[in-house]
Amino acid sequence: VTAPARVARLEWDSRHFGVEVGRLEGGADGLAEALADAARGGLRLVIARVEAAEPGGVARLEAHGFGLADTLVRYERAPAPPPPVRARTVRVRPATPEDAAAVEALAAEAFEGYPGHFRHDPRLDPRRADEVYVRWAVNACREAGEEAWLGLAEAGPRPVGFGLVTRAAADTAEGALYAVARAARGRGIGGALLAATMDWAAARGFARMTVYSSLANPPAHRVWLAAGFAPAGGLHTLHAWLDRR
Numbered sequence: 522v523t524a525p526a527r528v529a530r531l532e533w534d535s536r537h538f539g540v541e542v543g544r545l546e547g548g549a550d551g552l553a554e555a556l557a558d559a560a561r562g563g564l565r566l567v568i569a570r571v572e573a574a575e576p577g578g579v580a581r582l583e584a585h586g587f588g589l590a591d592t593l594v595r596y597e598r599a600p601a602p603p604p605p606v607r608a609r610t611v612r613v614r615p616a617t618p619e620d621a622a623a624v625e626a627l628a629a630e631a632f633e634g635y636p637g638h639f640r641h642d643p644r645l646d647p648r649r650a651d652e653v654y655v656r657w658a659v660n661a662c663r664e665a666g667e668e669a670w671l672g673l674a675e676a677g678p679r680p681v682g683f684g685l686v687t688r689a690a691a692d693t694a695e696g697a698l699y700a701v702a703r704a705a706r707g708r709g710i711g712g713a714l715l716a717a718t719m720d721w722a723a724a725r726g727f728a729r730m731t732v733y734s735s736l737a738n739p740p741a742h743r744v745w746l747a748a749g750f751a752p753a754g755g756l757h758t759l760h761a762w763l764d765r766r
């Protein structure tokens with residue numbers, strides 16, 4: 522039995538966008554009531570995720586005013602054995618809080634115009650949409666902790682990219698965020714970062730590693746496929762603006 526639908530306010534996102542944002546949780550029952558409650562509580566944007574394989578999932582949300590904002594493809598494989606690394610001169614080391622400025626600059630460049638669900642929503646500030654990923658990377662750099670690892674790729678004197686892996690479930694690590702400086706792309710650095718995050722996952726005993734990427738972002742899919750990841754489903758992201766009803 523799934524819990525009835527409810528909307529949970531997203532503190533960080535609401536502050537970041539200057540718009541009251543919530544996330545739809547629970548099952549299909551009570552959706553209209555949950556949205557009415559959210560509107561009464563002052564929420565304006567509600568974000569919902571549905572498994573691509575869920576029958577009628579998108580149509581059900583569309584009937585309540587949601588529109589498709591993005592589709593993510595999920596890829597999976599075991600984190601070991603490691604994939605071959607093409608970029609032989611690159612070194613990936615753990616990032617430290619002192620690397621925050623370098624990570625911020627790399628993320629600002631890599632995620633400018635990133636085609637995610639925030640960017641695809643014309644009612645959100647596009648610069649703020651890109652900044653979501655920048656803030657995420659910088660926060661991970663400052664406070665990686667036990668449940669996440671941020672690797673920094675160096676090829677010569679400067680960092681050229683980073684990769685973030687986090688614990689998604691007891692047996693699953695998720696490759697969450699990867700970025701390579703524009704001038705350094707296409708040389709296998711993305712692949713080397715993915716391999717380094719897989720090493721972390723394997724050393725931590727995770728049986729499975731998962732990575733996601735938007736249908737609108739083909740370079741990332743090429744990196745996952747080259748490392749032996751296989752498609753394993755997907756997620757649709759939908760947005761509903763409550764003041765339009």
Ligand SMILES: CC(C)(COP(=O)(O)OP(=O)(O)OC[C@H]1O[C@@H](n2cnc3c(N)ncnc32)[C@H](O)[C@@H]1OP(=O)(O)O)[C@@H](O)C(=O)NCCC(=O)NCCS
Pocket residue numbers: 631632697698699700701702705706707708709710711712713734738740741743744747
């Ligand atoms: C996705 C990303 C990290 C890949 O980094 P990368 O160092 O270019 O990755 P690789 O060189 O290992 O692989 C890139 C693939 O694109 C191909 N490619 C060729 N020329 C390229 C170029 N100029 N730019 C990008 N990719 C190129 C490569 O051949 C490779 O495919 P292959 O392995 O089948 O040959 C990088 O494009 C990036 O930072 N993008 C913006 C942020 C992003 O989308 N992150 C991923 C989701 S979080």
